[in-house]
Amino acid sequence: MTRGMDLPAPLAWLVDEANDARAPDQFLAELGAKLLADGLPLAGGALTLAVPHPIIAHRTWMWRAETGAVIEALGFASGPFSQAGHKWLAELGPVHSNTIGSAAESPVLGWAGNRGFTADETARLNEVARFAAAPLAALTARAALGALLEAYLGRRSAARVLAGALRRGTGETIRAALLFADLRDFTVMSEATEPAVMIAVLDAWFDRVAGAVHAFGGEVLKFIGDGMLAIFPVTGTPSEACEAALRAVAAARAGMAHLNAGRQQQGLPTLSFGAALHLGEILWGNIGSSDRLDFTAIGPAVNLVSRLEGLCKLLGRSVLISGAVAAETKTPLVPFGNHELRGIAAPCAVFTLPDA
Numbered sequence: 001m002t003r004g005m006d007l008p009a010p011l012a013w014l015v016d017e018a019n020d021a022r023a024p025d026q027f028l029a030e031l032g033a034k035l036l037a038d039g040l041p042l043a044g045g046a047l048t049l050a051v052p053h054p055i056i057a058h059r060t061w062m063w064r065a066e067t068g069a070v071i072e073a074l075g076f077a078s079g080p081f082s083q084a085g086h087k088w089l090a091e092l093g094p095v096h097s098n099t100i101g102s103a104a105e106s107p108v109l110g111w112a113g114n115r116g117f118t119a120d121e122t123a124r125l126n127e128v129a130r131f132a133a134a135p136l137a138a139l140t141a142r143a144a145l146g147a148l149l150e151a152y153l154g155r156r157s158a159a160r161v162l163a164g165a166l167r168r169g170t171g172e173t174i175r176a177a178l179l180f181a182d183l184r185d186f187t188v189m190s191e192a193t194e195p196a197v198m199i200a201v202l203d204a205w206f207d208r209v210a211g212a213v214h215a216f217g218g219e220v221l222k223f224i225g226d227g228m229l230a231i232f233p234v235t236g237t238p239s240e241a242c243e244a245a246l247r248a249v250a251a252a253r254a255g256m257a258h259l260n261a262g263r264q265q266q267g268l269p270t271l272s273f274g275a276a277l278h279l280g281e282i283l284w285g286n287i288g289s290s291d292r293l294d295f296t297a298i299g300p301a302v303n304l305v306s307r308l309e310g311l312c313k314l315l316g317r318s319v320l321i322s323g324a325v326a327a328e329t330k331t332p333l334v335p336f337g338n339h340e341l342r343g344i345a346a347p348c349a350v351f352t353l354p355d356a
Contacts (some may be wrong), residue, residue, distance in 0.1 A: 010131075
C-alpha cells in the first residue's frame with residue numbers, strides 16, 4: 001500500500017492496484033467507481049487504445065455510471081482516434097478528456113458529467129490522468145500483445161498463450177466440429193499467375209471462408225498453403241457446434257458465389273473449393289521444437305477431416321460431411337455411402353448437401 005502520502009482513494013488505487021487490472025474494461029469500470037465514490041458527478045467514461053491489428057485501428061471501452069456496465073466499440077478507420085468515445089460521452093453530459101501521453105496514438109481517457117465540471121473537479125480529473133499514465137502504459141502494452149496474438153493465433157488460442165500456456169507438450173483435449181477447406185487447382189493457377197495476383201486471390205478466398213467461420217463462432221486454427229483448418233468447440237451441445245459449422249459452410253459458399261460472379265464479369269476464371277466437416281476430439285496445445293512452438297490441433301479427428309476433404313474432388317462434391325456430424329444435425333443431408341480414407345482404419349460414413 002502507498003505509504004507517506006495522503007492520496008485520495010482513486011489516486012491511491014492507481015498507484016497501488018491498477019496494474020492488477022488485466023483488461024481495459026476492468027480498469028475503466030474500477031476507476032470510474034472509485035471516482036464516483038470520491039464525489040465526482042460522473043455519468044460515464046470512455047477509454048480508447050490503439051491496437052496493432054490488420055483491420056482494427058483502435059478499441060474503445062465505454063462505461064455507464066448508472067449501471068456499471070462496460071461495452072466495447074471497434075474502430076476500423078486509420079488515423080487519429082482521440083474523438084472515438086467523445087460522441088457517446090457527449091450524449092450523457094458535458095465531456096472532459098485527457099490524452100495520456102504525447103504520441104499520436106496515446107491512450108485517451110474521457111469522462112461525461114451529470115452537469116458541467118467545476119474548476120476543482122476538472123483539476124482532479126487532470127490529476128487522475130497523470131496518475132493513470134503508468135498503469136495505462138502497461139495496459140496498452142498488454143492490449144497490443146493480445147491484438148497481435150489474436151491476429152496470428154486466433155482469439156481462443158491467443159487467450160491461452162497470454163494465460164501462460166507456453167510449455168511444449170502442454171494442451172487440453174476438447175471436442176469440436178472441424179472444418180477443413182481447400183482451394184482447387186491452386187498449384188496450376190500459381191504457375192500461371194503473378195505472385196502478387198496470386199496472393200490477392202488467396203486473400204479473397206480466405207476472406208470468404210474465414211469470415212464465415214468467425215461469423216458463426218468458430219476459430220481458424222491454421223492456414224496451410226491454400227487450405228484452412230477451423231474448429232467450432234463444443235461449449236453447449238454437439239449439435240449446436242455442428243449446426244454452426246454447417247451454417248459457416250453455407251455462408252462461405254454464398255461468399256464464393258458472389259466472388260466468382262465478380263470474377264466472371266472481369267473475364268477471370270472462377271474459383272472452386274472443397275470443404276469437409278467432422279466431429280471429434282482434438283488435442284489443442286503447444287507443439288514444436290524447444291525454441292519454436294506452434295499452438296495448433298492434432299489427433300485422429302484432424303487427420304480424418306483432412307482426408308475427407310481430399311475425397312471431394314474424387315467424388316465430384318464441394319462439401320462432404322462425416323457420419324459423426326450427420327448424427328448431430330437436422331439439416332437435410334444426402335448419404336454417399338461408406339468410404340475408405342487413406343491412413344484411417346475404419347471406413348467413414350459420408351454425406352453431402354443436396355446442392356453440393
